[in-house]
Amino acid sequence: QHLSQTLVSVSRQGDVLARIGGDEFAIILPSTTSEQSHSFCERIKKACQQDKIEPIYLRLNISLGYATQEGEYKEINSLLKVADRKMYQDKLFSAKSREKHFLEAFRIILAERDPHTEDHAQRLQELALSLGNKVGLSEYQLGNLKLLALLHDVGKIGIPDNILFKTYILTPSEWKKMREHSRIGYRMAKNIPDFAPIAQEILHHHEHWDGTGYPDGLKGEKIPLLSRIISIIDAYDVMQSCRPYKGG
CATH class of the missing domain: 3.30.70.270 (Reverse transcriptase/Diguanylate cyclase domain)
Structure with missing residues (x-):
């Protein structure tokens, strides 16, 4: 009406x-x-x-x-x-316009929380496309991988500053809270139609091949392919940029 x-x-x-x-x-x-x-x-x-x-x-x-x-x-x-x-x-x-607005909003929020985030995300997108092409991803997968490179850590929006920016070793309780960022990011992505296709990949981007990662301890090929790619290039970029690695 x-x-x-x-x-x-x-x-x-x-x-x-x-x-x-x-x-x-x-x-x-x-x-x-x-x-x-x-x-x-x-x-x-x-x-x-x-x-x-x-x-x-x-x-x-x-x-x-x-x-x-x-x-x-x-x-x-x-x-x-x-x-x-x-x-x-x-x-x-x-x-597509709505997706661009969402992406821009998330980019600004993440950059405001951590000045290193924007440059890190840009480098990850370039590395992701390079590796994605090497392993033969489809255009659809490459698009999702590029989006994942930008939003994989979006859940850190929900982590308190005193934990997120702590410069020395986290306590067990702080580390437990930090690990929640993958679940927070998953919940955010699955409720936004444009980002829902990468929600599972956000959830599992800290899983390890040997099953020692989080949040679900997935092992080997049970870990989504795009999550595995992001995990590799994220660790590589952190080591190349000489900043503390808190990815776990």
Whole structure:
């Protein structure tokens, strides 16, 4: 109802608004060019962006597509198919934009916690792509590996500063708390659709081949492949950068 009210407020007199599915609407715009249709879609998006309804997750998030009857006559169903394809392209673009916003937010938060984090993540991404190509990962796997290089330690956001930045040996209780960062990162990632594909890899990036790692003591090939790769290059980068290794 909230969306339909927004669409009505943007529509002109004579435009025909109809629901064609559970959460899909179609609007017929008489005597409207392709450029005018594009402008109409932009007005709808602007109206949705100005939505101030609370809580925030109830605010409108919309993807749009359009098709125009110009020149040779086209069946209404063929026009709907064109508009539908454009709508899914818009949805895909919006999803990638959301992912970029999430990544940027996490990057800033991690960099604020630890000034070394940003440079470390950049080096890890380069090393990850190099090693990933060497072992023959697919493009999809390489994309996830690059994302994992940036977010594998995101759970450290939930670790207190007095533990995270301690310069001498952690006590057993502090070490137990530090180890929780992999589970914290897992919970964060699995609840964000764009990052859910690497949630298990975040959880297990401190497992060891011999089963002495954490949190689940996985051994050998039971450890996710991308987790194994990140573990190797993370240790390598730490040794190369001459800073204390707290990865465990």
